[in-house]
Amino acid sequence: MEDLNSVNKRAHKITLLNRRTCNLTGVNDVLSFDVNEIILETDQGMLMIKGSELHVNRLTLDKGEVDVEGKIDSFTYSEQAGSVAKGESLLSRLFK
Numbered sequence: 815m816e817d818l819n820s821v822n823k824r825a826h827k828i829t830l831l832n833r834r835t836c837n838l839t840g841v842n843d844v845l846s847f848d849v850n851e852i853i854l855e856t857d858q859g860m861l862m863i864k865g866s867e868l869h870v871n872r873l874t875l876d877k878g879e880v881d882v883e884g885k886i887d888s889f890t891y892s893e894q895a896g897s898v899a900k901g902e903s904l905l906s907r908l909f910k
Contacts, residue, residue: 824878826858836882860892
C-alpha cells in the first residue's frame with residue numbers, strides 16, 4: 815500500500831468540535847477570510863467554510879495547519895487545486 819504522503823503532499827483532515835472549533839491540516843494557503851466566509855486552498859481542492867463570527871486563530875502554513883473558531887454552517891469543496899497549474903485565475907476557479 816502506498817504511503818499517503820506519496821500521493822498528496824500532506825494528509826488533509828478536518829476535525830470539527832461542536833460546530834464551534836475546527837482544526838484543518840493539508841492547507842496550502844488561505845485565499846480570503848472574513849467573519850462569514852473563509853476560502854482555503856488545500857491538497858484536495860479549494861475549500862469554502864461558511865458560518866458566522868469566524869476567526870482564524872492559528873495559521874501555520876509551513877505545516878499546513880489552520881484553526882478556525884466561530885459558528886460553522888458548511889464546508890464546500892470546489893475543483894482540484896490542479897487547475898492552478900493550468901493558469902486559471904482565482905475568480906475563474908471559484909465561479910465554475
